[in-house]
Amino acid sequence: MKNIAVFIDGKSGQISESSQRLLVLATNWLSKNNLDNMYVFGFEPVNSEQLKEYASVVQYTHIKIPDLANHSQVFSSLLADIQQKEISQFFYVKSLLMDTIASFIANKLSLPLIANVLKIESADSAVHFTKSIFSGKATLTTEIKGDAFIGAFSKSFAIDFTNNTSNSSVSQSEITLGIDSQNKLIENHPLTGSIPLPDAAIVVGAGRGFKDPSNWGIVEDLAKEIGAATACSKPVSDLNWRPHHEHVGQTGVKIAPKLYIACGISGAIQHLAGVNGSRKIVVINNDPEAPFFKHADYGIVGDVFDVLPRLLNKLKSH
Amino acid sequence: MKILVCISVVPDTTSKITLDSSNTRINSEGLTFIVGPYDDYALSRAIEIKEQTQAELVVLHVGTADSEALIRKCLALGADSAVRIDTVAVDSYQVAQEIIQYAYDKSFDLIMMGKEAIDYNSGIVHALVAHGLGFNHFSPVMHADYDGGKLILEIETDLGKSKVSSTLPAVLGCQEPIAEWKIPSMRGIMTARTKEIAVIAPSKEKFESQITAHVVETERLQKMIPVENAESLIDILKSENLI
Numbered sequence: 001m002k003n004i005a006v007f008i009d010g011k012s013g014q015i016s017e018s019s020q021r022l023l024v025l026a027t028n029w030l031s032k033n034n035l036d037n038m039y040v041f042g043f044e045p046v047n048s049e050q051l052k053e054y055a056s057v058v059q060y061t062h063i064k065i066p067d068l069a070n071h072s073q074v075f076s077s078l079l080a081d082i083q084q085k086e087i088s089q090f091f092y093v094k095s096l097l098m099d100t101i102a103s104f105i106a107n108k109l110s111l112p113l114i115a116n117v118l119k120i121e122s123a124d125s126a127v128h129f130t131k132s133i134f135s136g137k138a139t140l141t142t143e144i145k146g147d148a149f150i151g152a153f154s155k156s157f158a159i160d161f162t163n164n165t166s167n168s169s170v171s172q173s174e175i176t177l178g179i180d181s182q183n184k185l186i187e188n189h190p191l192t193g194s195i196p197l198p199d200a201a202i203v204v205g206a207g208r209g210f211k212d213p214s215n216w217g218i219v220e221d222l223a224k225e226i227g228a229a230t231a232c233s234k235p236v237s238d239l240n241w242r243p244h245h246e247h248v249g250q251t252g253v254k255i256a257p258k259l260y261i262a263c264g265i266s267g268a269i270q271h272l273a274g275v276n277g278s279r280k281i282v283v284i285n286n287d288p289e290a291p292f293f294k295h296a297d298y299g300i301v302g303d304v305f306d307v308l309p310r311l312l313n314k315l316k317s318h
Numbered sequence: 319m320k321i322l323v324c325i326s327v328v329p330d331t332t333s334k335i336t337l338d339s340s341n342t343r344i345n346s347e348g349l350t351f352i353v354g355p356y357d358d359y360a361l362s363r364a365i366e367i368k369e370q371t372q373a374e375l376v377v378l379h380v381g382t383a384d385s386e387a388l389i390r391k392c393l394a395l396g397a398d399s400a401v402r403i404d405t406v407a408v409d410s411y412q413v414a415q416e417i418i419q420y421a422y423d424k425s426f427d428l429i430m431m432g433k434e435a436i437d438y439n440s441g442i443v444h445a446l447v448a449h450g451l452g453f454n455h456f457s458p459v460m461h462a463d464y465d466g467g468k469l470i471l472e473i474e475t476d477l478g479k480s481k482v483s484s485t486l487p488a489v490l491g492c493q494e495p496i497a498e499w500k501i502p503s504m505r506g507i508m509t510a511r512t513k514e515i516a517v518i519a520p521s522k523e524k525f526e527s528q529i530t531a532h533v534v535e536t537e538r539l540q541k542m543i544p545v546e547n548a549e550s551l552i553d554i555l556k557s558e559n560l561i
């Protein structure tokens with residue numbers, strides 16, 4: 001038996017956008033490589049109808065996890081389940097929780113774990129992984145001999161085929177993990193409100209070109225319309241125009257969304273260090289010489305106070 | 319108490335990455351190498367905990383002799399001794415196996431690392447080592463206090479931030495503001511000269527992977543859209559399923 005596991009995430013029963021892409025990729029991989037079964041795991045009950053849209057015949061396992069899961073003893077029931085299902089290939093999109101679980105599985109099953117995967121291809125008795133390195137400045141290909149592995153995908157990975165699932169059926173089950181007796185949760189400060197920046201699939205970034213914090217309404221409106229998180233350059237957070245945790249770059253948050261729209265940001269190397277991992281970059285700046293244009297997929301030389309409202313109008317007219 | 323700090327040696331963040339003539343490796347010529355910035359935070363905090371607890375502090379690096387000057391700098395900052403596992407580090411999984419192999423019988427209480435190495439950005443060596451040794455694991459850690467045999471930690475999670483208490487032994491992946499980076503003192507530099515850097519052979523346990531190392535610089539389309547047609551950007555982004 002050659003079976004694969006896909007770990008997905010999401011909120012309130014909705015599968016996240018990157019997990020949707022991962023399911024399509026894994027479904028395609030399964031049929032292309034004549035593998036047997038696909039098992040999907042997640043940390044919430046799943047909406048079967050939504051799952052069927054992205055994957056054929058699956059068994060979904062809802063993993064019930066304690067508040068703190070930072071010790072191997074917590075995961076032993078998961079290991080037993082995986083062994084019983086004879087799973088040898090694992091796919092997930094990087095997150096802190098999944099990195100911990102994947103490291104545990106990698107150790108117990110002696111599987112190579114490859115991080116920040118952008119692309120996976122099968123070769124003669126080997127698998128090739130293209131992964132992002134140096135925060136997206138370059139990519140590298142790793143070859144794994146054999147066909148057992150754990151692939152941790154970067155959020156910005158792309159799929160170049162469409163979803164062609166059919167005859168789906170979903171059966172659901174549950175496993176409960178152990179309690180972490182070593183460690184104690186003292187306080188919890190959940191993120192509130194908007195989309196957390198490191199997780200966002202789309203990010204709108206704004207720089208000193210906006211001149212004044214009172215001009216951020218338009219950045220937020222655009223972000224809201226396309227379901228993006230907002231980011232800023234370092235001077236903007238140094239000036240207290242925006243909160244510190246929104247600043248991206250070498251000294252701030254590193255992002256790897258599928259789309260980054262940078263507005264009124266010059267594109268200094270320290271800023272690029274935090275956003276290079278983005279799959280596609282759009283730059284809007286009124287200075288045609290702004291260095292950011294050399295690192296853009298799409299560029300518009302224009303005034304943000306003219307261009308952004310027009311983009312918003314266009315989006316709203318649809 | 320015994321503390322181990324694991325350091326990566328990486329090109330400085332502002333480096334332009336190019337390929338060597340074989341097209342399979344990063345060209346190290348002209349690059350400045352540094353101790354990984356997050357690893358430097360881990361080391362700085364480890365030195366403070368050492369001063370508080372009189373712990374023994376060992377620095378470990380998996381890599382070639384080229385890194386000795388940077389290891390020496392860690393000794394000058396206050397580590398008691400250093401170990402270099404003499405092999406070319408090609409992958410986080412391999413590095414983790416080497417660290418586990420070295421540490422499993424040395425009874426460390428605390429292993430501190432950076433949250434990620436800034437070259438391959440895997441962010442998994444600490445978790446792999448923790449599970450390999452059966453230690454607690456936390457990353458990224460923003461504050462770490464040692465108090466009465468326990469650690470009080472501020473950590474980031476996928477859902478926000480938490481404060482937790484952890485028993486030892488534990489492995490921590492560190493990030494700012496866990497400590498301020500330190501600068502070696504003249505005295506530190508002098509005493510570092512006599513401290514030991516033990517060189518040990520890599521374990522034979524190799525996993526069946528190979529880096530084919532075809533490195534390609536990320537390319538951007540650099541397509542300009544005339545400002546009069548700015549709205550067409552929306553159609554392009556929609557057609558590429560980006561929004």
Ligand SMILES: Cc1cc2nc3c(=O)[nH]c(=O)nc-3n(C[C@H](O)[C@H](O)[C@H](O)COP(=O)(O)OP(=O)(O)OC[C@H]3O[C@@H](n4cnc5c(N)ncnc54)[C@H](O)[C@@H]3O)c2cc1C
Pocket residue numbers: 206207208209210232233234235236247248249250251252263264265266267268269270271274284285286287290302303304305
């Ligand atoms: C050690 C170190 C670490 C650093 N770390 C970071 C980091 O993590 N992140 C970071 O961002 N920076 C960082 N910096 C700072 C970085 O070097 C730049 O100074 C910074 O990114 C510039 O921010 P900016 O582009 O918003 O501002 P500016 O450089 O002032 O650029 C503003 C841009 O807006 C454009 N503009 C002005 N008006 C308009 C308009 N009406 N419409 C359209 N465009 C307009 C201008 O043409 C210009 O290109 C760091 C610097 C150092 C030395």
Ligand SMILES: Nc1ncnc2c1ncn2[C@@H]1O[C@H](COP(=O)(O)O)[C@@H](O)[C@H]1O
Pocket residue numbers: 324325326327354356357378379380381407410413430431432433434435436438439440441442443444
């Ligand atoms: N070659 C190495 N030698 C020793 N420690 C390392 C090495 N590479 C990575 N590490 C440690 O592991 C952490 C995470 O690395 P990574 O998982 O590769 O991103 C780093 O911040 C270092 O503390």
